[in-house]
Amino acid sequence: MTEAPEKFVGGGVPRKEDPALVTGRANWTDNIKLPGMLHATMLRSPYAHAKITSIDASAAKEQPGVIEVFTGEDLAAEYHKNPQANPAAVTGYDLSMHERSQGETSVTDTADNTDGQPVDEKTRTFVAWIVHDDLKVPHHDPVARDEVNFAGDIVAVVVATDRYKAQDALEFIEVDYEPLDVVTDLVEAVASGSPLVHEEFGTNEAYTWDLATGDVDEAFREADVTVKGRYLQPRLIPNAIETRGVVANPDPVHRGFTVYTSTQVPHIAKAVLSEYCGVPEQRLRIVAPDVGGGFGSKLNVYSEEVIAIILARKLGVPIKWIEDRSENYLATIHGRGQVQDIEVAADSQGKILGMKVKLLADMGAYLQINTPGIPLLGAFMYPGIYTFENYSFSCTGVFTNKTPTDAYRGAGRPEAAYAVERIMDMLALEMRLDPAEVRRRNFYEPFDEPVTTPAGIQYDSGNYQQTLERVLELADYEGLRAEQQRRRESGDTMQLGIGFSTYTEICGLAPSQVLASLGAGGAGWEMAKVQMLASGKVEVVTGTTPHGQGHVTSWSQIAADALGVDVHDVEVHHGDTAIAPYGRDTYGSRSLPVGGVAVHLASQKVVEKA
Amino acid sequence: MRRIQMTVDGSAHVAEVEPRLLLLHHLRENLGIGGVHTGCNTTSCGACTVHIDGESVKSCTVLAVQADGHEVTTVRGIMDNGLWHPMQQAFHEAHGLQCGYCTPGMIMASISLLKEKPNASEEEIREGLEGNLCRCTGYENIVKAVQLVQQHSNGQSTAQPTAAS
Numbered sequence: 001m002t003e004a005p006e007k008f009v010g011g012g013v014p015r016k017e018d019p020a021l022v023t024g025r026a027n028w029t030d031n032i033k034l035p036g037m038l039h040a041t042m043l044r045s046p047y048a049h050a051k052i053t054s055i056d057a058s059a060a061k062e063q064p065g066v067i068e069v070f071t072g073e074d075l076a077a078e079y080h081k082n083p084q085a086n087p088a089a090v091t092g093y094d095l096s097m098h099e100r101s102q103g104e105t106s107v108t109d110t111a112d113n114t115d116g117q118p119v120d121e122k123t124r125t126f127v128a129w130i131v132h133d134d135l136k137v138p139h140h141d142p143v144a145r146d147e148v149n150f151a152g153d154i155v156a157v158v159v160a161t162d163r164y165k166a167q168d169a170l171e172f173i174e175v176d177y178e179p180l181d182v183v184t185d186l187v188e189a190v191a192s193g194s195p196l197v198h199e200e201f202g203t204n205e206a207y208t209w210d211l212a213t214g215d216v217d218e219a220f221r222e223a224d225v226t227v228k229g230r231y232l233q234p235r236l237i238p239n240a241i242e243t244r245g246v247v248a249n250p251d252p253v254h255r256g257f258t259v260y261t262s263t264q265v266p267h268i269a270k271a272v273l274s275e276y277c278g279v280p281e282q283r284l285r286i287v288a289p290d291v292g293g294g295f296g297s298k299l300n301v302y303s304e305e306v307i308a309i310i311l312a313r314k315l316g317v318p319i320k321w322i323e324d325r326s327e328n329y330l331a332t333i334h335g336r337g338q339v340q341d342i343e344v345a346a347d348s349q350g351k352i353l354g355m356k357v358k359l360l361a362d363m364g365a366y367l368q369i370n371t372p373g374i375p376l377l378g379a380f381m382y383p384g385i386y387t388f389e390n391y392s393f394s395c396t397g398v399f400t401n402k403t404p405t406d407a408y409r410g411a412g413r414p415e416a417a418y419a420v421e422r423i424m425d426m427l428a429l430e431m432r433l434d435p436a437e438v439r440r441r442n443f444y445e446p447f448d449e450p451v452t453t454p455a456g457i458q459y460d461s462g463n464y465q466q467t468l469e470r471v472l473e474l475a476d477y478e479g480l481r482a483e484q485q486r487r488r489e490s491g492d493t494m495q496l497g498i499g500f501s502t503y504t505e506i507c508g509l510a511p512s513q514v515l516a517s518l519g520a521g522g523a524g525w526e527m528a529k530v531q532m533l534a535s536g537k538v539e540v541v542t543g544t545t546p547h548g549q550g551h552v553t554s555w556s557q558i559a560a561d562a563l564g565v566d567v568h569d570v571e572v573h574h575g576d577t578a579i580a581p582y583g584r585d586t587y588g589s590r591s592l593p594v595g596g597v598a599v600h601l602a603s604q605k606v607v608e609k610a
Numbered sequence: 611m612r613r614i615q616m617t618v619d620g621s622a623h624v625a626e627v628e629p630r631l632l633l634l635h636h637l638r639e640n641l642g643i644g645g646v647h648t649g650c651n652t653t654s655c656g657a658c659t660v661h662i663d664g665e666s667v668k669s670c671t672v673l674a675v676q677a678d679g680h681e682v683t684t685v686r687g688i689m690d691n692g693l694w695h696p697m698q699q700a701f702h703e704a705h706g707l708q709c710g711y712c713t714p715g716m717i718m719a720s721i722s723l724l725k726e727k728p729n730a731s732e733e734e735i736r737e738g739l740e741g742n743l744c745r746c747t748g749y750e751n752i753v754k755a756v757q758l759v760q761q762h763s764n765g766q767s768t769a770q771p772t773a774a775s
Contacts, residue, residue, distance in 0.1 A: 014702060014703065015702070015705065015707075017710065018701070018702040018707065018710070019702075020710075021707055021710030021713050022685070022694065022698040022701050022702055022707065022710075022713055022714075022717065023645070023685065023686065023689065023694070023698065024643070024644065024645015024646070024684060024685035024686045024714045025644075025645060025686075026644075026645075026710060027644075028644065028647070028711070030638075030644075030648060031644035033642075162639075163635075163639075164628070164630075164631075164635075239745060240745055241649050241655060241657060241709070241711045241712055241743060241744070241745040241746075242647070242649070242709070242711045243648075243649075290709075290710070291709065292647075292709045292710070292711030292712075293708075293709045293711060293745050293746055295745070322648075324651060325649070325650040325651060325652060325654075325655075547709055548708035548709030548710070548746050549708070550708070
């Protein structure tokens with residue numbers, strides 16, 4: 001063992017992940033090849049909304065290399081026949097709220113699926129974040145049956161001996177569609193007479209969620225100045241450079257499956273896929289191998305993972321599906337998608353008295369794991385670092401005939417920062433105040449005891465004035481303004497723009513007041529196991545699942561410091577539910593503040609025992 | 611089917627392939643080289659970059675039959691007797707990677723770039739690598755890694771100073 005420096009944390013340790021990555025020896029999902037493995041490809045709807053009137057796969061089945069072609073009807077009996085219908089029940093989210101939203105649903109059935117009975121039509125969904133008692137949860141078949149609801153919805157699956165042949169055969173499947181009216185615009189979707197994504201709900205509104213503190217109407221009545229704006233948050237495509245992919249391998253010994261999947265959340269996937277596929281949780285092993293980025297798009301459980309497992313079960317061989325880039329645009333979740341209406345009331349000095357926020361948030365065609373919860377993370381951030389007494393927030397989730405939305409970098413919170421900073425500029429303009437000054441007047445006084453924000457959460461300490469003054473000094477704000485003025489007067493072809501933005505974020509998702517208020521009180525914990533081995537080496541098992549963050553190095557640093565060993569004598573395991581049976585995975589900047597701290601605490605327990 | 615022969619990372623390989631098979635898929639599926647990565651299959655991202663006869667090319671842009679008779683080098687073939695290539699070392703030292711999926715393509719494109727322009731300026735490095743995408747957006751350190759190799763090689767051969775950014 002080499003002599004350890006005083007501290008590895010903060011010591012700039014070269015990454016332990018790199019040797020495999022720079023030499024082309026990493027283990028990506030698409031690198032996994034198993035004996036007898038077959039390849040699946042998906043036929044996807046070109047229509048955003050249509051009835052499927054017929055599917056003829058007979059010609060496709062005759063193509064070279066094709067083993068079988070499955071339609072939605074063919075697979076209808078393959079899913080869990082009576083699931084808890086309820087990813088919320090198995091992911092630590094609030095069960096009771098979900099049961100109320102689902103009405104009469106049996107939760108007593110075991111996870112066996114042996115008699116091939118049709119599933120309960122009303123209960124198949126991926127959504128695990130039931131944000132409201134009245135949340136409308138659309139039925140979501142992995143392979144669509146009667147109706148497709150977005151361009152990219154799967155309508156048939158080909159299984160063949162190689163990927164080229166599986167792709168070729170898609171061309172031979174004949175599907176007759178009867179196109180239906182489509183709604184893609186959020187404002188149109190909530191107007192009366194709009195086409196409906198899910199006819200059975202009688203509305204495109206999935207839910208409305210409110211938060212209010214103080215008396216915002218009174219604040220607006222008393223105000224000297226009010227400003228309002230409507231801001232649009234366009235959708236975006238997360239576009240991880242490694243697309244999604246899955247290999248499901250039947251395990252002949254345990255009668256279960258090992259599933260390799262490019263995911264941020266093997267533990268959540270295990271719980272949800274067990275319910276969806278009717279494979280007992282204890283017989284499902286999920287492995288996230290090396291994962292090429294996620295950005296929230298792999299914080300999810302997808303139809304293709306379900307399909308791979310049920311086909312591996314049906315055919316008794318490993319099934320691989322690798323998403324191509326075009327599919328990634330259509331079938332992996334999108335981010336953002338909001339219409340933001342924000343209003344601020346202020347007194348004659350530009351001091352904010354109240355703020356009203358009203359959102360329309362695009363759900364897309366179905367609810368994925370976190371879809372309804374994402375815009376609500378913003379509810380707590382619209383006040384930013386500005387202090388006032390009266391606040392109201394209301395968000396309506398809206399179904400559209402588009403790819404489902406879900407988490408993407410910051411997830412709901414950057415959207416809030418954008419809107420609040422825009423409206424602060426509008427207030428500055430209206431009051432003819434410098435944009436720095438209007439912010440300065442609304443900051444909290446410097447504090448080192450927790451303050452409660454208008455959204456009802458606490459900030460533990462802050463000195464925003466000092467930060468702002470330092471920024472203005474570093475940027476030579478006065479000088480920039482003078483230069484801007486000079487260019488305007490001279491009509492310079494290169495003009496100068498100066499923008500201001502503050503940013504505060506709730507993150508590091510752990511058991512908290514905010515998660516509890518959003519119906520996810522059981523979520524957010526993390527696991528670490530630290531073990532001294534007979535050889536003197538240290539084994540760390542973490543429930544976090546890196547996909548570029550470098551946890552292997554960082555967790556080694558933490559354990560090495562706590563135990564007084566060299567960083568290279570620590571081995572970190574992650575991303576395999578057989579090795580790390582418990583964990584809450586990696587998203588929302590939570591891995592270090594929750595998982596890294598768990599490694600530190602577990603290491604300290606080892607020291608105490610020694 | 612066409613019979614083709616190529617040298618890959620120093621080993622000769624003969625194969626029967628469909629004329630439409632992409633070189634990328636030949637390397638990955640037939641030769642089992644998992645260090646060449648599929649990012650887009652459409653020549654957009656550069657994750658599959660390899661060298662053909664020493665020149666960098668996106669292997670999803672080339673049919674396997676077009677590489678018949680040529681010498682292909684992947685990120686697995688640039689080490690010297692088990693020692694990392696200076697570009698591999700520089701990516702490691704400069705923290706030029708996060709998830710690492712774009713990295714083999716970045717390394718191969720960077721080697722090719724410095725072969726053509728050993729003293730490329732920062733701007734020329736950025737331009738030279740514009741066909742390779744990093745979705746972790748780690749471009750700053752990727753550029754620094756390339757500059758690190760310039761510094762090392764300049765230190766050894768010429769007196770040309772290269773400013774670190």
